[in-house]
Amino acid sequence: MDTIREILNNNFISIAMIIGVAIMIMENRKENPHGTDHIAVIMVLLSVIVFNTAMKDWYMQSAYDVHENYNGDSVKTLMYLRSAIEHILFPMIAYVLILLVAPVKKKYIILIPEIILIIAELVNLIGPKIIFHYDKHLIYGDDILFLLPYMVGMMYLLLLIRYSIGFIKEKQMSKGFTVIFIVFLTLLECYLEATYIVVDLMDEIVGLDIIIYYFYLVAIYQSEIKLKLQTNELELERSKRQLTISQxxxxxxxxxxxxxxxxxxxxxxxxxxxxxxxxxxxxxxxxxxxxxxxxxxxxxxxxxxxxxxxxxxxxxxxxxxxxxxxxxxxxxxxxxxxxxxxxxxxxxxxxxxxxxxxxxxxxxxxxxxxxxxxxxxxxxxxxxxxxxxxxxxxxxxxxxxxxxxxxxxxxxxxxxxxxxxxxxxxxxxxxxxxxxxx
Missing domain, CATH: 3.30.565.10 (Histidine kinase-like ATPase, C-terminal domain)
Structure with a gap:
């Protein structure tokens, strides 16, 4: 029971946000606002991260022994795999957000940093430890390329800022400032994590980012529907006048x-x-x-x-x-x-x-x-x-x-x-x- 309570304490907000987004997507499934598919993909990626974290929390609370030697143990392999997945998925979420936010023409070019990261993580898993390692007691440590996942994520965040400035120049003020706010929240979380002011809130911040942008998409969709209805009403009135004149x-x-x-x-x-x-x-x-x-x-x-x-x-x-x-x-x-x-x-x-x-x-x-x-x-x-x-x-x-x-x-x-x-x-x-x- 204590283990379950600890897992919920660490992941409750993230899980609640994911369920909330899922409910909103289900509620809007008929209307299917533009970008819903991207939001769904991000939600799945975040769910994998949260599940990953929850499994680690469960193991560390229920079965981990700080004095045990884990060399050659399958648990150590799973820890490597868990960390690699997390390193890969956070930048991937930023990449999908770029595809959602901006009309990117060269999608495969901006995917190159993520591909490099995936290759480096695979090398780290099966070969020399170049990004991170675990010692025999499963203590996490950095290696020479430990900044690579953060650099890739930062590159995508900078791209988001670049696109948001473009939106503002194009008079798409709400879209530009929404993206800037999302990037600001993420960068602030990174700073707070780096200075140990807060710990393990990145899942919640990403979940909040998803909710903010999905609300923005729904608001834009409703505005478009309202405009379409007004246009249809005007067209209907025009048709009536045209009919009257023709008669x-x-x-x-x-x-x-x-x-x-x-x-x-x-x-x-x-x-x-x-x-x-x-x-x-x-x-x-x-x-x-x-x-x-x-x-x-x-x-x-x-x-x-x-x-x-x-x-x-x-x-x-x-x-x-x-x-x-x-x-x-x-x-x-x-x-x-x-x-x-x-x-x-x-x-x-x-x-x-x-x-x-x-x-x-x-x-x-x-x-x-x-x-x-x-x-x-x-x-x-x-x-x-x-x-x-x-x-x-x-x-x-x-x-x-x-x-x-x-x-x-x-x-x-x-x-x-x-x-x-x-x-x-x-x-x-x-x-x-x-x-x-x-």
């Missing part, structure tokens, strides 16, 4: 007003109804610019009927519309159905050989989604041509983007020349009742 095109206004003027002398009551529908149509499109919530399918169908009533002023009996509405209990983005119906009329029915046709609009509920189908028997087109549509084209790309962004929906289009077009809107049930404006 109030001069040719449609001209055609509608021309038809209304033509009605004036023929049917005053019908003219009044057409003007009311025209004002409703304009108001709905203008309101869509500021719309922040999903609308019910009933609202969408009502607006679509207003649009069709205006088109029938021009097409009269050449345009038939049939509704088969079986599902009315869901929501979708504003101005979703009407633009597709307009495409059916303008590019389908109007361009067919006969110049007349039918548009079918139906809704139905499936096990996991709500479906809206807009179908026409007009001219049809090659599906491949959708790739060449520019942003000014009414409906398709805009509706598809807003469906995906606002309710996780999708738009599926099937068409063939002279066979008409079928557009299917699919809205997942788990998202259809959510209102982003609330």
């Amino acid at each position: 109030i095109q001069p040719h449609f206004m001209y055609n509608s007003l021309t038809s209304i003027i033509y009605l004036c002398d023929k049917d005053t009551q019908k003219t009044k109804g057409a003007l009311i529908d025209f004002s409703k149509f304009l108001r709905k499109n203008l309101e869509a610019m500021g719309q922040k919530r999903l609308v019910t399918i009933k609202e969408e169908l009502e607006h679509t009927k207003v649009y069709l009533s205006l088109e029938k002023l021009r097409f009269e009996d050449e345009l038939d519309v049939e509704f088969d509405i079986k599902d009315t209990d869901f929501t979708l983005p504003v101005l979703t159905i009407q633009p597709i119906v307009e495409n059916a009329v303008k590019h389908g029915i109007n361009r067919s050989e006969s110049g007349c046709g039918t548009v079918w609009i139906s809704t139905e509920e499936t096990e996991d989604s709500h479906k809206v189908v807009i179908k026409d028997n007009g001219a049809g087109f090659e599906i491949e041509s959708l790739k060449d549509l520019d942003e000014s084209h009414i409906g398709i790309s805009n509706v598809r983007k807003r469906l995906a962004d606002e309710c996780g929906g999708e738009l599926i289009i099937k068409s063939a020349p002279d066979e008409g077009t079928e557009c299917t809107i699919i809205i997942p049930k788990e998202l259809s009742d959510e209102d982003p404006g609330n």
Whole structure:
């Protein structure tokens, strides 16, 4: 029990830090902020060091005998191996931190000092003792190259300072000062260890370095996500404005007003109804610019009927519309159905050989989604041509983007020349009742 207590006293903070970083990485595994893989590697290397130290502490507390001669004993070999691993891994952690902090192009060049250290440690293990040695009582002693592990580590720390100064010059102030603080902590620990003010705190300092930089990475990631969300919101607003503008095109206004003027002398009551529908149509499109919530399918169908009533002023009996509405209990983005119906009329029915046709609009509920189908028997087109549509084209790309962004929906289009077009809107049930404006 005393041995376990002593091990915990010596390594408790390091172990707690490693577990804390592991929990943070697991918590952020889906988002996976940039640099998480490097942090995980550093955490593994530090875990090996801490385990190494704990095993030494356990042995020294429970089995070590200061009077025993350990020459030829496997314990002495393990002590050599333990020290070599520690000498190699601390600079390796600094190397991985450089790869994490800076966009290093010549990674293998800056690995050369670590490779030299590894070779020297191997020579020290199996040949002449050039870095350190243990006497017969397992007392540690320095040899001619005892500073090599510290020099390699210091070289990497100087590189970190060099990169941090570069970050500050590039106006990346938070990154630069974060790295400088990490290096300062490590150098301060080295000084305190060298002057025997503190003993065996390097594990804790490295663990703290990891936590500091991981918090920095998470903060940067969250900032990027926030900026991305803001950009997406602006893009969504731009899409709505673009759709609204495209829906109030001069040719449609001209055609509608021309038809209304033509009605004036023929049917005053019908003219009044057409003007009311025209004002409703304009108001709905203008309101869509500021719309922040999903609308019910009933609202969408009502607006679509207003649009069709205006088109029938021009097409009269050449345009038939049939509704088969079986599902009315869901929501979708504003101005979703009407633009597709307009495409059916303008590019389908109007361009067919006969110049007349039918548009079918139906809704139905499936096990996991709500479906809206807009179908026409007009001219049809090659599906491949959708790739060449520019942003000014009414409906398709805009509706598809807003469906995906606002309710996780999708738009599926099937068409063939002279066979008409079928557009299917699919809205997942788990998202259809959510209102982003609330």
